[in-house]
Amino acid sequence: MKPNRRWSVRIGVGLLVFFVLMAIAGPWFVGNPSATDGPLHAGPSGGHLLGTTNIGQDVLSQLVVGARGSLVVCTIAAAIATVLAIAVGVTSAVLGGVWDEVLSLFTNAMLVIPTLPLVVVIAGYMKNAGAVVVAIVIAATGWSWSARILRAQALSLRRRDFVLAARASGEGSFRIVTFEVLPHLVPLIAAQFLGVVLYAIMTQAGLAFLGIGSVTDWTWGTMLYWANSSQAFQLAQWWWYVPPGLCIALFGTALVLLNSAIDRVADNRLVERAPRRPMLLRRRGAGPVGAADALVAGEEVPA
């Protein structure tokens, strides 16, 4: 890997680990994010490293607890979406025919329909929706891109020799999908998973910002919601809204970097390695020399 790319991967992994640790272990180290005992909209200080909100809550606590909230939601959402994508995409490719047409049409339609308004319409009906519900809603709108990619890859795999061989030996479709096709798709699925996590975090932030979902659950998005409602943007209370946005952006960056790294691995794996040929038929190049070799190997030499 070129040195710049190596660094990109390191930065990506570093950031990811940082945020995961923050989400898992962080909340034990900070105070209650909802406690309103601090000074009102104060800038960063010794007691409150990232300042306070307009009702005296500690921004740092919110940020750390929010990390857990955000990551939990987007991981669940990505998991559900990926399962959906595999189910629809791979099945569609393996079944073929009318099923493929119908599922593809549905996938493409969901792809084109703008997701944020759709999510708003769905989630907007639910007052104070919990994290899991929000995750489900996000997953329900974010699976189509992955489904399309997985379907395309599964289609090309379907025509490969080993699948045809499995079919010929009588393996059922379900077994083929699970044991023959899926293992080859693992790197691609991993890359798609990361992509959906990115989509999920952006969407969740957007939703929370709009006030959808429970506004008392702490996530980076809800922090921005409260900041916006209290005119923090206009009042230049940067310590309130810069950190959560920055976290979202950095977390997203990590995902993008890792994604491109995995993409490269996935590409390499999917390039078919030429099977080893018997020695004599090796070097079956064009031209007199290669042709001669083939002749020598395959045919009797006239006396």
Next chain:
Amino acid sequence: MTAGGMSTGGMTADGMSTGGPGQGPALLEIKDLTVDYGVGPGAVHAVDRVSLTIRQGEAVGLAGESGSGKSTLAHAVTRLLRDPARVTGGEVWYHPPAASPAAAVTAGGGIEVLGLNKRALRKFRWQEVAVVLQSAMNALNPVLSLRAQLTDVLREHQPEMRRPQRTARAAELLETVGVSPDRLNSYPHELSGGMRQRAMIAMALALRPQLIVMDEPTTALDVVTQRQILDELASLREQFGFAMMFITHDLSLLLETADTIAVMYAGRLAECAGAEQIYRSPAHPYTVGLLRSFPPLSGPRLELAGIPGSPPSLRGLPPGCPFAPRCQHATEVCTQTAPPLAPPAADEASGRLVACHHDRITADATEAAS
């Protein structure tokens, strides 16, 4: 192809046909050209001090396996090399005949192609030397119509032409190669393989160049179409008199199409002689091997032999002759000193060249004498 002296056609005293390589004024002189991939001590010489001359109206065939450097040579000469390939030595001299536009500018001297500046190079391109690439499907712009691709050269090089004239000219060019002019508005994907290749040839002829470099022009076609295209090329050459550098791995094609054949191996010239000479008396053991690799259509049944071993990796070539590891006539001197490209000892006046310590002509002559 001469090495200083004039060659004579016909037979020499002991009955060997010379079928001399081309005569006439030189058109393109390649002198000691070296093309490297990469820099420094690890650099690979894809083309290693190759010298070759193409005469006006001559058809020179360049034969060799993949990796022999023939395509690289062609790209270098037309300044179409891409990173990481670079010319690291030698010169390419172009001597425009009196009739060509370039002659007016150079006042008798030659043009050193590798030293041309950008503007002069643009003028030189296509007007003097045109190119036909291997796969027309890849070499034609998929989103432009044939008309657009034929006329944009005209628009660039002959700006005084008006649009209807350009279109008429394009139609004329298509007719010349046997494609109907109502295909002008077609796109490449709407044409058959043979038509596309013909269109490429028509494009090459657009400015009546002096030399057309053809890189495996028929390899991607079926045998029937291949034959048609070759025949057309022959008649086009008669009609327009352009010189041709025909690159292929298929030596049998060259035997009928080319006047002179140059055989390359591992980036170097192994042999260079008239087509007839190569056919009747190949000098380099590699050429002998190539000729024995395909069956003749007529004549006694022969035992086919390939050439044992595989083409060398250009990285870390041992000293001496690059073909030595595979050559049944190799001796100690072959593994130590690279043989110079020179006329065979037994036939110095023939005008042909071979790079071998034990070339077959000399070897046979010595045997006959003993």
Next chain:
Amino acid sequence: MRFFLRRAAFYLATAWIALTLNFIIPRLMPGNPVQALFARTKQAPNPQSEAAMQAAFGINTHAGVLSQYVTYLGNVLHGQLGTSVSYYPASVTSVISAALPWTLLLVGTATLVSFVLGTLLGILSAWRRGSWVDHVLPVTAFLSAMPYFWLGAVAIFIFATKLGWFPLSGAYNTSIPETFSPSFIASVLDYGVLPAGTIVVSSIAGWLLGMRNVMLQTIPEDYVLLATAKGLRTRRVVFSYAARNAILPNLASFALSLGFVVGGAILTEIVFSYPGVGYVLFQAVTNQDYPLMQGLFLIITIMVLLANLLADVAYAALDPRTRESRR
């Protein structure tokens, strides 16, 4: 032509799916918000509001679901999207039509500028191959991961609050009358710079990288080499040969990403209190104005589908291989 028809058919099918989703979703929600809403607005004893509710949701307690569906579809096709709850008694259609032009102006312009600029920069960066972009990869990843609205907030902070170059929010100076006078237009431009700039900066990295990647694969192609061999000017080689082919996949992905772009733009409007459909959507959610929310979803979707169709037409115009039936 067949290509165009096939695409149009697809978009019609998609629009139908969107409509159906709009119909189904409220009925699937726990607590049946539709009925609750219906009960709420029934407090205003107004037969028109009942009719409006029926139009928005196809509610008709006397009819079965299927006939409600049919009524609903019919209403939508007649442009009857119901009455807004928060802007009562204005109809949903009128609320949206007031906001839509602003969004088209802002989002449309910004997205086009971003795409064109990004593409041009991508072409340039690919043609003059330095590896500076490789160094810059983490930064561009950062930029593309940044939520639009957050960037907008930062922009407000720097340019409006601190530097005072641009106004904080709104679409124009409300003291100027809404006519096409130069001062009004100037004001619109003045207020539009920050929000548009936000959208452009957030999205340009994507187009740049995308175009650059495809160009890097296109430039080594034989036909580009041949174009150089023909002695054509560099500009023609780059644009008519390389870029004209490289842009095709990007145009396709542009169409696909429109949904996402719209989402981001909506949120940007909110940050800037820009009176487009995004801002109205925000109000609708806050006020639980379901008819408005649904109407917005429909209209936004239709706009995106239309934009997709335009992109498809552009694609077909540029790529002659799509113009005939598939082999």
